[in-house]
Amino acid sequence: MAAPSVVVIGAGLAGTEAAWQVAEAGLDVQLVEMRPIRRSPAHHSSECAELVCSNSFGALSSDRAAGLLQEELRRLGSVVIQMADRHAVPAGGALAVDRGRYSASLTQLLEQHPRVSFVREEQIALPATDQVTVLATGPLTSDALAEDLRRFTGRADCHFFDAASPIVEGDSVDMTQAFRASRYDKGDADYINCPMNREQYLGFRDALLAAEQAELKDFDQGNATFFEGCLPIEELARRGEDTMRYGPLKPIGLWDPRWGDVNDRDVRRAKRAYAVVQLRQEDKDGRLWNLVGFQTNLKWGEQKRVLQMIPGLEGAEFVRFGVMHRNTFLEAPALLDATLQFRSRPNLLAAGQITGTEGYAAAVAGGWLAGTNAARLVRGERPIDLPRTTMVGALTHFISEAPSGKFQPMPPNFGLLPELPERIRDKRARYGAYRDRALADLLLAREEQALGNVPCPA
Known part of the structure; x- marks a missing residue:
């Protein structure tokens, strides 16, 4: 493979999704993963998208926050969510998976993709400034790379946060x-x-x-x-x-x-x-x-x-x-736009838990957006962000606009969405109205923005 169009660092949920979106856009992508050369204390395998905690993506119903996020990702063509559906196991109202088969299937899918090349080594520093890169190293970013991030951002608050x-x-x-x-x-x-x-x-x-x-x-x-x-x-x-x-x-x-x-x-x-x-x-x-x-x-x-x-x-x-846990994440409101680009280096994007989102589906959402925008940057197109009325858009806008200094990771929740035009007292009906608006606005955004070919301004 020739020099990659995009480098994705980290093959967790966000990195897996990002690499797939770049490859499916017809671009060569290099996926860098330190496992098994170096293992983190949380992981047990070298597979892509390993679920290190629960095997559940949360509530499946689309009138729940996690379920709405999953449904939005299905409609956006997320490979990680599609594979979760394929390997789902009974879990009441939640989307839970056979984690071994799930991760193995995603690994095989990426390994067999002609546009994806794996590099199994620790990334100790950010790539060159002219390289379009997606940083998706998660909450257990290696010490060397975390230190390089501190130097790059100039902020001590790219840090280990305990609580x-x-x-x-x-x-x-x-x-x-x-x-x-x-x-x-x-x-x-x-x-x-x-x-x-x-x-x-x-x-x-x-x-x-x-x-x-x-x-x-x-x-x-x-x-x-x-x-x-x-x-x-x-x-x-x-x-x-x-x-x-x-x-x-x-x-x-x-x-x-x-x-x-x-x-x-x-x-x-x-x-x-x-x-x-x-x-x-x-x-x-x-x-x-x-x-x-x-x-x-x-x-x-x-x-x-x-x-x-x-x-x-x-x-x-x-x-x-x-x-309470060890958690490396960026002070995203001071560093990132809602497109997940670093303001000081627009061809460097971040995705997943390192951006300050919580939950499996939220990590996938960040991977989808960062991978999509990385591909658009390479093709000379304008990066996108999704409407705040969608759960994906609400999350990415939150992490880019939340008050800095007291920023803490956030999971998907209906409290992030703009208020409805009219107050609905019944909670189930209210959440259903949020869902209906989100999915309608997502469809419109796909037609007007995500699938368009919008050149970057000069």
């Missing part, structure tokens, strides 16, 4: 118990505050201490020195009865006007909260809210049970549960 707090849908917070305010009324009322009395606080602490934790894999232990700056909430609870109250649950300076006049000393003494859980806005539209300081290593079922003890969160809908 992420749970995120809930704002509409699911009970505002008859919670209230909007900033501490000491400084600035706008930017936080949702969930107050606790002493009895509620102590019961919550006891539940945290008794809850079952998830087991950290060996490769997570290396970041323990970073944990002091973002300790799990259950670890804070273990350090003393009042530790949380002097940390993320500090009630000082927070007052609900419904309690009475804050300037009345007797009212303030009688009504003030013993502890307050704060939620910080996660997206531009204020539909997603992060539990401040609530990074946790509890099992997901335990998180839901314990966190729903917080007043105002009894019916909370969780978009993401808290996690």
Whole structure:
């Protein structure tokens, strides 16, 4: 094979999809994968698109966020999702696969493609600046390449990040118990505050201490020195009865006007909260809210049970549960456009979990878009992005536009989509309306943009 038109680094879900899209566009692609020459602690084989955790892509129904993303990818011609459908196993309402046969089939498909060449070695630095490249190395990017990325971006926040707090849908917070305010009324009322009395606080602490934790894999232990700056909430609870109250649950300076006049000393003494859980806005539209300081290593079922003890969160809908693990990802809002191109080097694109998306289908979506745009760049065509009303477009726009500095990985969820023209109270009907709009807009985008031949501007 001649010099490749595109280099794809990493043969995980995103890299597999990206390489396929480039090859199917009629261009030569070099797929670089360090396994089996060098294995990561999470992988068990050298196959493409190995599923290292669950074998499930999430809910299959298209009126669920993960299912809508899968359906969009089917309609965009995703090879990874098509192969998942082919190797599906019974899993209730989820798309789950026989992971061994699934990965082997994708590996064979790429190995037999005349436009794909495999290079089995560790990529320790980014290719030359004139080479169109897709970076799809995932959350376990090798140390050497991660260091080169830091040099290239000039940012220390291309980093190992140890923790992420749970995120809930704002509409699911009970505002008859919670209230909007900033501490000491400084600035706008930017936080949702969930107050606790002493009895509620102590019961919550006891539940945290008794809850079952998830087991950290060996490769997570290396970041323990970073944990002091973002300790799990259950670890804070273990350090003393009042530790949380002097940390993320500090009630000082927070007052609900419904309690009475804050300037009345007797009212303030009688009504003030013993502890307050704060939620910080996660997206531009204020539909997603992060539990401040609530990074946790509890099992997901335990998180839901314990966190729903917080007043105002009894019916909370969780978009993401808290996690603690080693995770390399880019500060995407400062670096990437919604086309997944680096702003400072447009012929370098990123895809998959390294961009700050979470979940298998989200990684595939990034691979599809980065591979499609890499091929378009080689052909002299304008890169595309998809409408925000689609789940693929919502994810890529989110990671390119989210507030920088506090950026954390995001899974697909309906909170990322623009509001519907009319409010629909029934949740199932509302999600169905999101789906219908997304698929209609995706069809229009394919006709007007993705399948067009739009030259790059001079």
